Amino acid sequence: xxxxxxxxxxxxxxxxxxxxxxxxxxxxxxxxxxxxxxxxxxxxxxxxxxxxxxxxxxxxxxxxxxxxxxxxxxxxxxxxxxxxxxxxxxxxxxxxxxxxxxxxxxxxxxxxxxxxxxxxxxxxxxxxxxxxxxxxxxxxxxxxxxxxxxxxxxxxxxxxxxxxxxxxxxxxxxxxxxxxxxxxxxxxxxxxxxxxxxxxxxxxxxxxxxxxxxxxxxxxxxxxxxxxxxxxxxxxxxxxxxxxxxxxxxxxxxxxxxxxxx
Amino acid sequence: xxxxxxxxxxxxxxxxxxxxxxxxxxxxxxxxxxxxxxxxxxxxxxxxxxxxxxxxxxxxxxxxxxxxxxxxxxxxxxxxxxxxxxxxxxxxxxxxxxxxxxxxxxxxxxxxxxxxxxxxxxxxxxxxxxxxxxxxxxxxxxxxxxxxxxxxxxxxxxxxxxxxxxxxxxxxxxxxxxxxxxxxxxxxxxxxxxxxxxxxxxxxxxxxxxxxxxxxxxxxxxxxxxxxxxxxxxxxxxxxx
Numbered sequence: 001x002x003x004x005x006x007x008x009x010x011x012x013x014x015x016x017x018x019x020x021x022x023x024x025x026x027x028x029x030x031x032x033x034x035x036x037x038x039x040x041x042x043x044x045x046x047x048x049x050x051x052x053x054x055x056x057x058x059x060x061x062x063x064x065x066x067x068x069x070x071x072x073x074x075x076x077x078x079x080x081x082x083x084x085x086x087x088x089x090x091x092x093x094x095x096x097x098x099x100x101x102x103x104x105x106x107x108x109x110x111x112x113x114x115x116x117x118x119x120x121x122x123x124x125x126x127x128x129x130x131x132x133x134x135x136x137x138x139x140x141x142x143x144x145x146x147x148x149x150x151x152x153x154x155x156x157x158x159x160x161x162x163x164x165x166x167x168x169x170x171x172x173x174x175x176x177x178x179x180x181x182x183x184x185x186x187x188x189x190x191x192x193x194x195x196x197x198x199x200x201x202x203x204x205x206x207x208x209x210x211x212x213x214x215x216x217x218x219x220x221x222x223x224x225x226x227x228x229x230x231x232x233x234x235x236x237x238x239x240x241x242x243x244x245x246x247x248x249x250x251x252x253x254x255x256x257x258x259x260x261x262x
Numbered sequence: 263x264x265x266x267x268x269x270x271x272x273x274x275x276x277x278x279x280x281x282x283x284x285x286x287x288x289x290x291x292x293x294x295x296x297x298x299x300x301x302x303x304x305x306x307x308x309x310x311x312x313x314x315x316x317x318x319x320x321x322x323x324x325x326x327x328x329x330x331x332x333x334x335x336x337x338x339x340x341x342x343x344x345x346x347x348x349x350x351x352x353x354x355x356x357x358x359x360x361x362x363x364x365x366x367x368x369x370x371x372x373x374x375x376x377x378x379x380x381x382x383x384x385x386x387x388x389x390x391x392x393x394x395x396x397x398x399x400x401x402x403x404x405x406x407x408x409x410x411x412x413x414x415x416x417x418x419x420x421x422x423x424x425x426x427x428x429x430x431x432x433x434x435x436x437x438x439x440x441x442x443x444x445x446x447x448x449x450x451x452x453x454x455x456x457x458x459x460x461x462x463x464x465x466x467x468x469x470x471x472x473x474x475x476x477x478x479x480x481x482x483x484x485x486x487x488x489x490x491x492x493x494x495x496x497x498x499x500x501x502x503x
Contacts, residue, residue, distance in 0.1 A: 003362065010350060010358040017349035017386075074345035078399070081310045081339035081412075082362050083331045261273070262312040 003088035004095070007079070011096025015068075021104055024060060028108025036112050042122045043212070046129055049109065050208050053133050054201055055169055058140045061101060062161040065144025068097050070154045077262050086258040094250065098141045102134040109133070128211035132204050135242055139200045142249035149256040168201050176202075193228055197238070200245040207238055263288055264309065264410075264441070269318035271304060271465075278304050280465040282318070286458070291432060291442040293452040295489055296462035302445045303342060305462065306412050309443070310339055322410075335363075338408035342415050344399035348388035352379065352398045355387065359402055374401040376427040392419050400428050404435070411435055413444040417451060429455060449485045461489060463496050 015021055031052060035045035072093065079089055113126055144161055151157040176195055180188060196202045210226065228234040264286040271279040279301045286292050294302045307313040308320060311327055311334065320327045327333070346355050360369065377397045382390060390398075396419045403411055413432075417425040432442055432455055446452050452459070452473075459476050461469035469476055469492060473485065482488040 006358070006361045009361070010347070010354060013354065014347035014349045071345075072347070074341060074343050075347060077307075077312060077341050078339070078346075078402070079362070080312050080331075081334060081337065081341070082359065083334040084362055085331060259314075261314060262307065 003084045004091035007084075007089055007092025008095050008099075011092060012100060015096060015100045020064070021100055024064075024101070025104035025108040027056075028105055029111060032109050032112040036116060042113060042116055043125060046122070046125050047212055049129060050205070050212070053105075053109075053129060053136070054205055054208075057105060057133055057136045058169060058201060059162075059165050061137050061140035062144045062147075062165050063158070064101065065097060065141040066148040066157050066161050069093070069145055069148040070157065073262075080262055087254055090254050090257040094141065094145060094253075098138050101141065102137040105133050105137060106130050125212050128208060132208055132242075135246065136200065136204055138246045139242070139249070142246060142253060146249045146253040146256065149253055149260060168199055172199050172202065197241045200242065203238060203241055203245070207242070263321075263323065264443075265321045266305075266308075267319050267321075269305075269308065269320070270316045271301075271308070271313065272316060278465050279308075279315070282462075282465070282467055284460060284467055284470055286441065286443060286460075288441045289436065289439045290457040291436050291444065291455050292458040292460060293456035294443065294445045294460045294462060295449070295452065297493070300462040301465040302462055303414055306339075306414055306443065306445065309410075309412060310334065310337065335406075336409045338403035338406060338411045340399050340403035340411075340413045340416055342418075344392075344395040346387045346395065346398070349386050351386055352383040352390065352394075355398060356383075356402065356405070359405065363406055368407040370404055370407045371401075373404045373427070373431050376431065377401060377424055393421055393424065396420055397424055400431075404431060409440055411440060411442045413442065415445055415447065417446065417448065425451075449489065453485045459485075461492055463493060468492050468496060 032045065032049060035048050036042065039045045039048055076089070076093075080086065110126070110130060143164070147160050147164070148157050151160055176192070180192065196206055266282055266284045269279050269282040271277070282301075282305065294305060296302050304313055308315060308327075309322065311329065311331060314329075322333055325333050346352075350358070356374070377400075379394065379397055379401070382394050383398075387395065387398075400413075400416060400420075403413060403416075411432075416428055416432075420428065429451070432444070435442055436457075442455075444455070456473055458471065459469060459473050460467060461476075471479075476485070476488050477483060480488040480491045482491055
């Protein structure tokens with residue numbers, strides 16, 4: 001068994017016993033149940049869930065991720081005094097948080113849907129929502145780890161992740177909207193596509209709306225995106241971009257962890 | 263033998279260790295003394311490969327530290343602050359460390375028994391008192407029968423009985439030919455335990471020799487006064503400069 005697996009075994013036990021993880025799962029469970037009870041069809045409930053998932057998962061992954069790594073600082077010092085490889089220890093820490101977080105989200109959303117999804121299309125959309133929610137958990141926990149490893153001060157690190165979330169979830173779209181309206185006379189499709197790929201949240205939103213056949217909600221740009229993301233190349237590019245968003249912060253954080261002074 | 267040569271280290275441009283060269287004798291208890299922020303913990307962490315020097319080399323038993331961690335198999339470490347995953351029990355922490363070491367490692371539970379921790383080991387760490395966490399941490403340092411034991415303020419937060427048990431364990435380790443390096447602000451304790459003393463002031467070594475030689479050199483009978491004299495001498499030198 002590798003160091004990663006050994007560390008993971010105990011980190012999982014620790015995280016699974018934490019109350020906040022249970023609260024996180026119950027939040028998704030109650031929300032989904034409420035949307036299904038009062039919101040009508042499964043498809044409509046899923047569409048409402050998209051917005052919650054896009055806001056809550058990144059914020060919680062960033063906050064839990066940074067608190068977890070700051071909290072583990074002294075224990076990591078103890079572990080590093082043993083003959084363990086730093087990268088393998090990092091792998092155990094990362095999976096020890098992302099796996100329970102992703103599982104709590106998936107279970108919270110999927111359980112209320114059991115036996116309620118009539119059409120096959122609904123099952124596909126639910127699958128897409130779960131997959132993208134899990135991917136966002138991996139993306140933003142990696143970013144949180146990177147921030148927590150770069151900024152030693154706990155309070156400043158937490159401030160930084162919340163600010164980052166605000167930028168990506170709120171400010172970014174505002175800036176794009178301003179740019180799109182002021183430069184409306186120019187052909188903007190390609191720059192806008194690039195900007196979407198550069199923000200994992202926008203990327204996730206577009207992928208979800210595509211899989212829900214709700215692209216019409218996005219008007220003119222929706223048509224551009226359907227043309228791009230609907231094609232095989234578009235799916236490949238956007239999938240690769242999302243994987244890149246998982247890999248890049250994670251590799252940078254692992255590199256930092258293996259060179260950092262503890 | 264442990265040898266540090268020309269060690270330099272700065273954090274964010276602030277020098278912490280400045281040209282530290284030092285040999286630590288085997289089968290002895292060496293106490294690293296100095297005021298807060300003098301670089302003691304940084305020095306200990308360097309021996310464990312947790313902090314890398316900006317310049318200089320560290321050699322442990324002929325092995326020059328390069329980033330490979332295998333040499334740490336023979337080292338036990340007790341950090342200054344004992345913090346563990348909150349929802350694990352003391353028993354699980356010990357089991358985790360044993361798992362990380364692999365099946366072939368030796369288990370020395372002497373200190374665990376001496377601390378009489380049995381009833382506490384099944385409680386989650388978050389409800390353990392600071393002293394009991396410190397005991398788990400001390401027991402873990404001796405768990406794998408290390409030839410080198412590094413203890414960062416080991417008795418801070420321990421009750422007198424446990425502190426006595428730990429000191430007895432340190433003495434037995436030395437008698438068995440182990441090398442012990444510790445830091446402490448309790449100088450009476452250092453006088454009871456240490457053979458060798460290293461005094462760090464502002465990241466430079468101001469003394470590295472036996473306790474007896476320090477007393478003779480400063481003409482002070484108590485360690486407290488001897489260290490105070492060294493610090494006064496340093497201040498005098500700074501004022502003159």
